[in-house]
Amino acid sequence: MLSHLAVAAFFALPLTQAVLTGRPALTPDHDHAPVSKRLPSAWYQPDDHHVHSLFKRQSATDGVTYATVGSQEWLNAYPPGLPDTSQMPKEWVDALNAAVAAGKIPDIPQSRNTADQDPTYPDGLDPTSPKVCSGTYQCQIPGDIWDAPEGYLGCGFDDGPLPTSDKLYQFLQQNNQHATHFFIGTNILENPKEFVMAFQTLQDDIAVHTWTHPYMTTLSNLDIVAQFGWTMELIHNSTGGRLPKFWRPPYGDTDVRVKAIAHEIFGMTTILWNQDTDDWSLDQKGGTSMDKINTSMTKWLTGPKNPGLIILEHELSDQAVAAFMSAYPVMKSNGWNVVSSAQLSGAAPYQNSPSSNGPVTPAKGVIVGDFTSSTAPSSTTVTSTASPSSTSHSTSTKGTKSSKTGSAVALQIGVSSSWMLTGIVGAVVLAVVTLFA
């Protein structure tokens, strides 16, 4: 009902957008040019001139002109909250239909959950069976990453970017430490400054933590595509055309169906973790404490080096950031190789670029899977057993792992765009669902 106007306005968005790219290549030693070479009448600007901040650390791009991160055009181009699947690009729906037709997406039912509960599956389906293999129940799907190589510690943070990220980013920069940021799409929209800091200044790796932080296994195939698609598109269009290679499921909640959509359609690999600080609950009643985190961190960091560590940490609160900053010297003094989680395999953090400043191979779109050679009938359609408004509204804060952000955060975004109406309706739906859940 609400969608037609919004759809029309969305597709009418101006294609000519502010200039982010197209900067000339720099000499690599630009910042280190000896002062003695500077003549009084030199044509160039002094090193403290503000123009240098525009060119310094500029990342390579795919040559396409994208809307400037943080601009109104940029903000208006994306759903401010829970995505309406009737408004997503047709290519995404086609790719899903083709993947299903090709037998690439396991046909298992959606899980269900009510607040405070781990998702469960209908018909007595065992979540730990290979048929389902739910991450919530610690079932490890082959190909998913849970452990680091011996002696390595995967450095990564969930749920940013947020205002609390600032302190973390200063710390990472001071320590010349790279990390992977598993970003929530709607948090990127809300905190463009922190996003640019992470990607452009730190040149850290950007990965996907979904659009609104739902329990992914509770969603329909279409809703899963929307959660991945919008986050991929936003990261792609805000990083000079890079396609993230990794994603992390909120609450660790994935299964063979969710994994297949991430991998077959979007080309992503899942990164989980093998130790959990519970740092998301630091500011919660009955949550963990700095002392408890110190104790478990000390145990892990002074313990065996094989397998290596992937510790679940968040850039969600000052305390969570402080817990990492406290543990960091202990990681180093115990001889851990601390590397960005997305680089644990030694491969690139992006599907079409080796790094946040390396060359970018242009991608046709965020859909990576190619099912055009599929022999399955093209008339096959996807069965979506849940409408977008009836899923993924859990705002549970008591999950055994991961955080409390998500749709509630998403709906706080102030937007003056065609998406406003969608956001308001979404908020009302959320309120109603929450009331009657």
Ligand SMILES: *[C@@H]1O[C@H](CO)[C@@H](O)[C@H](O)[C@H]1NC(C)=O
């Ligand atoms: C992302 O960038 C592409 C150009 O590569 C453009 O066609 C598309 O409209 C952009 N998406 C959004 C949501 O702005």
Ligand SMILES: *[C@@H]1O[C@H](CO)[C@@H](O)[C@H](O)[C@H]1NC(C)=O
């Ligand atoms: C734990 O706290 C002690 C005392 O403040 C500190 O010396 C130590 O580095 C901390 N360890 C970790 C892992 O944070």
